[in-house]
Amino acid sequence: MSFRELIRQYPFIRLLLPLTIGIFLANALDIQEDYLFIAIFISILGILLFKSTPFMRKSPSLRVLFGAFVFLLFVAVGSYRIKVQTASMKLNSADTNTYYIGKLLENPIARNNSYKCSFEISAAHITKSWRKESVKVLLYFKKDSSVNNLLAGSQLLIHTRLQRVRNAGNPNEFDYAAYLKTQHTLYSAFLPPSKWQAINVPRKFSITDFAWKWRAKLLGIYKQNGITGNSFDILAALSLGAKSDMDPEIKQAWTNAGVMHVLAVSGLHVGIIYVLIHALFSSLLRYRWGNLVRGILLIILIWMYAILTGLSPSVMRATCMFSFIIVGEILKRRGGVFNSLAASAFFLLLIDPYLIFTVGFQFSYLAVAGIVFFQPRFNQLFYVNNFMLRWFWKLTTLSISAQIATAPLAIYYFHQFPSYFLLSGYIVIPMAAILIYLSVALLFLSPFNYLSHQVGNLIQYLIDFLNWFVLKIQHLPSSIINDLFLSNYELILIYLLLFSLIFILVLKRKTALFLFLIILIAFSFPNLIQKFKKSQKELIVFNAGNHSLIGLSYGKQAIFFKDENLSESNFVRITKPYLQNKRIQNYQINTLSPMEFFVFGKQRIAVIEKSKTNQAQALDSLKPDFVIIRRRGTNKINDLITNSNHMRYIYEFKLARNKINSIDSIAKGRQADIFFVKNSGAYLYNISTQN
Structure with missing residues (x-):
């Protein structure tokens, strides 16, 4: 089979590829909409010209031109969609104190000092009038008993200034702002009790509000039938x-056992429901319209399950994916599951292009694609006559197939790998299916107290056993391999290697083998470059909130200076991503004194805090290249700038905007360099380039 013949079997893959490229391009580059409209116009004109001209349609050499026009069209469409989606998240009134009306999209989630909740603004009060809006924001309610009365769908009037969500700016940190952007959220606000109130506003029927109310009722049924404590939390999840x-x-234990995905309702759970319903209605295939009727019933019932789970994004995504697979089965289209997967991804990304950047979307599609491609090939390696052994072998191949497709992504995002994923999968996945089926039975039997309580007791017992098993897995030696790291370059190469292996198996061509060998060679490039590259010396002033944290790294070693109040957990949270990226395992930690001075490379670094010492005089005598001003250090720039105008001044603590402007103007007049960590993120300086 040639590559062209392979692609022809899956037409939606040919459309999904350019759409995805367009989304990534627009996310990385600021492409003007005018250029996108021109590209769309030219591509549509080219397609129409090709289709309306007989000699062009019949010419094999010009088919490539037709494909290029289609490719250009969907690249432009993907870019345009993400620009439209981004524009819809923005709010013109975010910079001022304004009244907003909207509703809660979820139940408030308790945190240490607040409640967190997603909130959809429906109207904003601007220039003495109300203007319609449709923007999601993140609200943090100050802890107060009145918040306990709020539920998903509650209507609120709030008065606040929305703040654009920003990261701390520390190296290699989790990009929380980008994550919220994939959830269509750009702003957040903190609300004390005096800044919000519940209101009664007539509103239209909302399927989301309906889903949340149903989920609350179902959770109530669980509690009424004796499922409590950790068992209730596990069954609810x-x-x-x-x-x-x-x-x-409990979350950490399930994560370490490699089965946390079981507690996040997604493709696995929809698949379990799909298998049950698929088996129940298999007898319909004996009738003329049985395939169509079964398909329609399957789609209706899996969407009913999605509603019961509260229509979370992961469930809707998985339900949409299975809906396309069912439609493919009904139509009996060539290309099967892969084409249905590509079709569902294509339409989901047309609706919401930011889905491509979500971890759940990536894991769902890679896991299903890995299972569909690899599991049949693994199953053919051995034929087992015994039913139980055959089931055991299929469960093994299922887990291995999913891990092949998703393990690189898991290491890239979470920097760990569960050693006993096969062992935990043998028990947890079948038990998850049993518990889902029993929870469905419990809902139907809830009007019958005796029967429902017996089922509830059985569920409680099974969950206690399941949790006990997971905790045992967690405590096995080396149950989790930590501190794994993959760069963007390595992740891309691993998946290219995987795709080239697939091409070898499917196409059986020398070209695919040649590509496989080239990618293997490309893995060695970073190591070769590192051997010829001089070890870097780097100064890092981290954004540590209300604390001070300074790092000096040299090759594979580092030394950190921190204030005595910075907790160990916060230190690890801030520095771990940087250490993993640099592959640093050996480091020292020192506590900062009121005034520090050290030489690193050929650079002199001073760290000052408020003290009785004449700071300006001390700096004038030390003549440092860098002056790091801590929280209790002076903010009077005149006290610090001396005749040594070559200094770089780094402010660790937060200053008001008018103070920043004042310091900037003084510094420019004296040719001094100023950097504000709280405004611009962590300060990084490669000292190696100055030696």
Whole structure:
């Protein structure tokens, strides 16, 4: 089979590829809309010209031109969609104190000092009038008993100044702002009780509000039938996706066992429901219209399950994916599951292009694609006559197939790998299916107290056993391999290597083998470059909130200076991404004194805090290249700028905007360099280039 013949079998893959490229391009580059409209116009004109001209349609050499026009069209469409989506998230009134009306999109989630909740603004009060809006923001309510009365769908009037969500700016940190952007959220606000009030506003029927109310009723049925404590939290997460109240230690244990995905309702759970319904209605295939009727029933019932789970994005994504697979089965289209997967991804990305950047979307499609491609090939390696052994072998190949497709992504995002994923999968996945089926039975039997309580007791017992098993897996030696790291370059190469292996298996061509060998060679490039590259010396002033944290790294070693109040957990949270990226394992930690001075490379670095010492005089005598001003250090720039105008002044603490402008103007007049960590993020300086 040639590559062209392979692609022809999956027409939606040919459309999905340029659409995805267009989304990534527009996210990385600021492409003007005018250029996109021109590209769309030219591509549509080219397609129409090709289709309306007989000699062009019949010419094999010009088919490439037709493909280029289609490719250009969907690249431009993908870029345009993400620009439109980004524009819809923005709010003109975000910079001022304004009244907003809207509704809660979820139940408030308790945190240490606040409640967090997603909020959809429907109207903003601007220039003495109300203007319609449709923007999502993140609200943090100050802890207060009145928040306990709020539920998903509650209407609120709030008075606040929305702040654009920004990261701390520390090297290699989790990009929280980008994550919220994938959730269509750009702004956040903190609300004390005096800045919000619940209101009654007539509103239209909302399927989301309806779903949340149904989920609350189902959770109530669980409690009424004796399912309590950790068992309730696990069942709520496993069957309905409600895991906000789960004990963090339970979450960590399931993560370490490699089965946390079981507690996040997604493709696995929809697949379990799909298998059950598929089997129940298999007898319909004996009739003339049986395939169509079964397909329609399957789609209706899996969407009903999606509604019961609260219509979370992961469930809607998985339900949409399975809906396209069912439609493909009904139509009996050539290309099968892969084409249905590509079709569902294509239409989902047309609606919401930011889905491509979500971890759940990437894991869902890679896992299903890996299972569909690899599992049949693994199953053919051995034929097992015994039913139980055959089931055991299929479960093994299922887990291995999913891990092949998703393990690189898991290491890239989470920097760890579960050693006993096969062992945990043998028990947890079948038990998850049983518990989902029993929870469905419990809902139907809830009017019958005796029967429902017996099922509830059985569920409680099974969950206690399942949790006990997961905790045992967690405590096995080396249950989790930590501190793994993949760069963007390595992740891309691994998946290119995987795709080239697939091409070898499917196409059986020398070209695919040649590509495989080239990618293997490309893996060695970073190591070769590193051998000829001089070890870097780097100064880092981290954005540590209300604390001070300074790092000096040299090759594979580092030394950190921190204030005595910075906790160990916060130190690890801030520095770990940087250490992983640099592959640094050996480092020292020192506590900062009121005034520090050290030489690193050929650079002199001073760290000052408010003290009785004449700071300006001390700096004048030391003549440092860098002056790091801590929280209690002076903010009077005149006290610090001396005749040594070559100094770089780095402010660690937050200053008001008018103070920053004042310092900037003084510094420019004296040719001094100023950097504000709280405004611009962590300060990084490569000292190696100055030696």
